[in-house]
Amino acid sequence: MKKFLLISILIIFVLTSCSIKSADDYYNSTESGTLTATISINCSTAVEYKGSKRKKAEILTDYKVNFKKGDTVFDAFKNACKNKKIQFEYSGMGDNIYIEGIDYLYEFECGEHSGWEYSVNGAFPSIGCNAYELKNGDTIRWLYTCDLGADIGNKYEHT
Amino acid sequence: MNTLKNFNPVVLLLYFVYVLFISIFSFNPILLASGMLGAVLYCLVVSDKRSVIKSLSACIVILLAVTVTNPLFSHNGKTVLFFINDNRVTLESLIYGAVLGLCITEVIIWFKCFNLVFDSERFIFLFGKISPKLALVLSMTLRFVPSFIKSFREINRTQKLIGNSRRLKRYLNSFSAVVTQSMENSIITSDSMNSRGYGAKKRTFYSRFRFTLSDALFLIISTTLLALSVIFKSDFTYYPGFTFSEINAVSVTGYLSFIVLAFIPFIYELKEGIRWKYLISKI
Structure with missing residues (x-):
């Protein structure tokens, strides 16, 4: 009896902490917001990578997305992907959200130093995308790197 | 078959x-x-x-x-x-x-x-040629696990019959008894191996696989x-x-x-x- 109670409380806790939506519900819900940002997603490095099957570099080009005050890069990115029905996968929670793959292109697919990085107004912040607060009119670029950022202008300096 | x-x-x-x-x-x-x-x-x-x-x-x-x-x-x-x-x-x-x-x-x-x-x-037969000692140890340890479980079950059942009704205590008692028993067994095994001259000469074995x-x-x-x-x-x-x-x-x-x-x-x-x-x- 005790065990049963414990397990049911655990299941209820897990279910309430997740929001489960059907695909239609998810894509039809729109996020409102008065501020706008511009998002581009590009994987030209993956197209050039030897042995890659990727043909198209532009996944999203200069897309205007709305966001609320206090929203982070991750929130704006999420809304853009939702509106344009782009697949992505993330892991982690809170400030430590990490984007593993966008549009079926995943980290480590083009060598062991490959993955997604983001820049805001041309600079690469070295913090998680859910920790960077956006300002109105910011330009976000999600870029795929095959060499720890060296090929997209964000060389990794070992300290 | x-x-x-x-x-x-x-x-x-x-x-x-x-x-x-x-x-x-x-x-x-x-x-x-x-x-x-x-x-x-x-x-x-x-x-x-x-x-x-x-x-x-x-x-x-x-x-x-x-x-x-x-x-x-x-x-x-x-x-x-x-x-x-x-x-x-x-x-x-x-x-x-x-x-x-x-x-x-x-x-x-x-x-x-x-x-x-x-x-x-x-x-x-398979691993004896590469390392006879390893093969012997492996076959002895592999045999040890089922025999350990078997004697644990036997002791546990006996404990239950003589009226040791508290479950956790019974398991603990049986476990300690089984560990003691297996230690005694290992001494007996090593004595027996010694007295039969294990290690005195290179180990030979006969296999009938052709x-x-x-x-x-x-x-x-x-x-x-x-x-x-x-x-x-x-x-x-x-x-x-x-x-x-x-x-x-x-x-x-x-x-x-x-x-x-x-x-x-x-x-x-x-x-x-x-x-x-x-x-x-x-x-």
Whole structure:
């Protein structure tokens, strides 16, 4: 009896902490917001990578997305992907959200130093995308790197 | 009856390596399912049905657990079932999980078959030449686990009968008794080995396994089938959408050769069983 109670409380806790939506519900819900940002997603490095099957570099080009005050890069990115029905996968929670793959292109697919990085107004912040607060009119670029950022202008300096 | 034991252990070991190699590295649902079927049928013919059903039900639990867990951690795939916290749960990752579970459970069942064929004698024959000491230690430790469980059960039952009704205390008592007993046994074993002159001279052993014509035939057939199924292998990818090589004469040859390879033990056992019945009927 005790065990049963414990397990049911655990299941209820897990279910309430997740929001489960059907695909239609998810894509039809729109996020409102008065501020706008511009998002581009590009994987030209993956197209050039030897042995890659990727043909198209532009996944999203200069897309205007709305966001609320206090929203982070991750929130704006999420809304853009939702509106344009782009697949992505993330892991982690809170400030430590990490984007593993966008549009079926995943980290480590083009060598062991490959993955997604983001820049805001041309600079690469070295913090998680859910920790960077956006300002109105910011330009976000999600870029795929095959060499720890060296090929997209964000060389990794070992300290 | 277990007639597969008549073959040379080296040939049998190679056979098991072939089957496991293909089923693990192909990751193809058709190959995995046929390999599973071959192993289960062989187990059903050779060992008793109750133990097979027991391990199969354990396998089904593992299979279901992996199938359900994989889509929660992998969100790749085109066919969306629903969304959890902005991450999609897809059909592709569900199927991938099922195939992964099938792969794991198939390895478990093939190892069950392996245990049915390889006893300690065959084990020592296989590894005795490379390292006699290691083979001896391995066969002794492998024997130790079931005997430990058996004496634990016996002591526990006796404790229950003499009125030790508190469960945890009883388990603790039985466990300490069993540990003491096994330590005593190890001293006795080492004394016995010493007094028989273990370590005084290089260890020799006699094995009655010879490489016969039927062993050669078995080796040639299984190696040919392995080569055929490796050369004519068909690809199967899961992400982002399912793609598989088209089904034509080439891929069917690859599939068929693996299916025959996986069914060799079952077919052989069936053939020997029929022959045995036939010979009995003639008496």
